[in-house]
Amino acid sequence: MKRTKDLRSLYSEKVMEHFQNPRNVGEMESPDGIGHVGNPVCGDIMELYIKVKDDIIIDAKFKTFGCGAAIATSSMVTEMVKGKTIEQALKISNKAVAEALDGLPPIKMHCSALAEEALKLAIEDYLAKSKRK
Amino acid sequence: MRRIYLDYAATTPTHPLVLKAMLPWFTDGFGNPSSIHSFGQEAKGAIEEAREKVARLVGAKSDEIVFTGSGTEADNFAIKGVAYAKEHEGKHIITTAIEHHAVIETCKFLEKRGFKVTYLSVDRDGLVDLGEVKKAITDETILISVMHANNEIGTIEPIQEIARIAKDREICFHTDAVQTVGHLPVDVDELKVDLVSISAHKFCGPKGVGALYIRKGTRIVPFMNGGEQEHGRRASTQNVPGIVGFGKACQLAQEEMGQEKERLETLRDKLIKGILNRIDHVHLNGHPTQRLPNNVNISLEFVEGESILLNLDLMGIAASTGSACSSSVLEASHVLLALGLPHESAHSSLRFSLGQETTEKDVDYVLEKLPQIVKKLRAMSPLYKPGRK
Numbered sequence: 001m002k003r004t005k006d007l008r009s010l011y012s013e014k015v016m017e018h019f020q021n022p023r024n025v026g027e028m029e030s031p032d033g034i035g036h037v038g039n040p041v042c043g044d045i046m047e048l049y050i051k052v053k054d055d056i057i058i059d060a061k062f063k064t065f066g067c068g069a070a071i072a073t074s075s076m077v078t079e080m081v082k083g084k085t086i087e088q089a090l091k092i093s094n095k096a097v098a099e100a101l102d103g104l105p106p107i108k109m110h111c112s113a114l115a116e117e118a119l120k121l122a123i124e125d126y127l128a129k130s131k132r133k
Numbered sequence: 134m135r136r137i138y139l140d141y142a143a144t145t146p147t148h149p150l151v152l153k154a155m156l157p158w159f160t161d162g163f164g165n166p167s168s169i170h171s172f173g174q175e176a177k178g179a180i181e182e183a184r185e186k187v188a189r190l191v192g193a194k195s196d197e198i199v200f201t202g203s204g205t206e207a208d209n210f211a212i213k214g215v216a217y218a219k220e221h222e223g224k225h226i227i228t229t230a231i232e233h234h235a236v237i238e239t240c241k242f243l244e245k246r247g248f249k250v251t252y253l254s255v256d257r258d259g260l261v262d263l264g265e266v267k268k269a270i271t272d273e274t275i276l277i278s279v280m281h282a283n284n285e286i287g288t289i290e291p292i293q294e295i296a297r298i299a300k301d302r303e304i305c306f307h308t309d310a311v312q313t314v315g316h317l318p319v320d321v322d323e324l325k326v327d328l329v330s331i332s333a334h335k336f337c338g339p340k341g342v343g344a345l346y347i348r349k350g351t352r353i354v355p356f357m358n359g360g361e362q363e364h365g366r367r368a369s370t371q372n373v374p375g376i377v378g379f380g381k382a383c384q385l386a387q388e389e390m391g392q393e394k395e396r397l398e399t400l401r402d403k404l405i406k407g408i409l410n411r412i413d414h415v416h417l418n419g420h421p422t423q424r425l426p427n428n429v430n431i432s433l434e435f436v437e438g439e440s441i442l443l444n445l446d447l448m449g450i451a452a453s454t455g456s457a458c459s460s461s462v463l464e465a466s467h468v469l470l471a472l473g474l475p476h477e478s479a480h481s482s483l484r485f486s487l488g489q490e491t492t493e494k495d496v497d498y499v500l501e502k503l504p505q506i507v508k509k510l511r512a513m514s515p516l517y518k519p520g521r522k
Contacts, residue, residue, distance in 0.1 A: 019443060022513065043480040063513055064515065065516050066437050066440065068443045070440075071440060
């Protein structure tokens with residue numbers, strides 16, 4: 001019988017790789033911005049933390065409760081924002097995150113939307129905080 | 134890599150003896166059972182022999198067994214068939230909130246066409262309350278349908294008692310016994326049921342074949358029109374090899390049932406205890422004792438079901454979840470929510486269903502790997518606050 005070697009028929013190799021070895025997992029001590037998205041009803045909850053210096057995101061971390069796609073997109077988005085200016089980071093779309101993972105199944109595209117949203121909220125949080133300073 | 138299949142409630146491997154019994158009916162025995170000539174009559178003989186085996190397993194007469202294409206079809210047949218046959222007597226159906234979609238969606242279909250349906254709630258263990266059944270009955274009630282055992286959480290319902298209530302009020306009673314026939318003793322007269330749905334592939338028979346037991350005298354509209362097969366109740370040329378395999382699976386189940394039930398219960402309890410001992414923030418879903426011999430359903434708090442499944446699969450272990458993320462509808466299991474579980478716990482559910490090839494070593498392997506997976510995922514989870522009790 002022909003067998004697909006792993007779960008690649010469901011997820012791309014890149015998704016599985018990020019799912020198995022997620023980058024930037026964890027909380028951040030005194031982050032400059034926090035984005036919290038998701039709700040328990042749909043089953044995905046994401047927290048994204050950023051550290052910003054001279055308008056550049058120098059570090060990003062996440063914590064996610066969710067499926068394989070949710071974890072992989074969280075990992076990918078934290079990788080993508082590091083080293084970006086705030087303006088560049090705001091341009092990262094859910095589509096770009098999905099593409100960086102070599103695609104997601106259509107039903108899982110909302111996971112990448114969640115990652116984009118978490119990032120936007122983290123940046124908004126940072127901007128609001130820096131205004132107050 | 135070691136591969137351990139613990140999803141027997143989804144489907145089972147076809148037993149080698151079942152396959153062996155089926156094979157000749159693809160080749161030499163290819164005749165159409167409706168044909169008069171010897172080719173046809175041989176095939177007809179084979180399906181009638183299979184019908185007797187199915188009937189024997191559930192204590193029925195063979196002319197009360199109608200072969201269908203699946204358990205889902207049997208559920209559709211039972212519910213629509215009785216609804217259409219009795220719609221002039223009343224248009225009320227009683228079922229439960231935890232039925233298989235084959236029953237629930239069929240009831241919803243009928244609701245759109247003028248029928249009224251009561252979906253009985255269940256308690257935290259998944260049991261239907263007998264008082265609630267009595268209360269729900271009206272003069273309009275024509276059918277009560279309650280599953281024998283739940284496919285997700287394994288809870289076994291008090292079918293005999295519910296059937297008695299239905300009988301006292303002269304209401305037709307159907308049970309979806311897809312998860313029990315072949316695994317637990319099911320006797321249609323002892324249970325006093327009028328209609329029973331059965332599926333072959335849940336107990337080592339082939340896919341694509343099931344049956345509906347219809348008690349003699351039950352009024353029901355044919356499911357398919359277009360031929361005299363199955364006494365005119367289900368037109369279609371019969372799936373002869375499938376039906377023969379189904380019969381063989383019933384025969385084997387009858388021979389092996391008692392011993393296998395005890396063996397699986399021991400493994401099930403070892404797996405449940407082992408998980409509860411090794412992992413904190415875990416609870417068992419479904420009834421602690423009144424449950425299927427092969428069902429383990431747990432919620433592993435703070436981690437999501439699909440991500441557990443993927444990790445298990447990477448270690449060669451096949452299981453299932455009630456999390457929305459694994460379904461195409463993005464809703465958590467209606468069964469787990471009906472138990473009163475919060476959404477987070479429903480998304481954290483994991484089901485292992487054991488079967489004839491499951492060994493104690495398999496259980497040990499799961500008990501070794503699962504805590505590692507949960508630990509890894511909890512480290513990523515924003516819901517998990519270590520030290521919290």
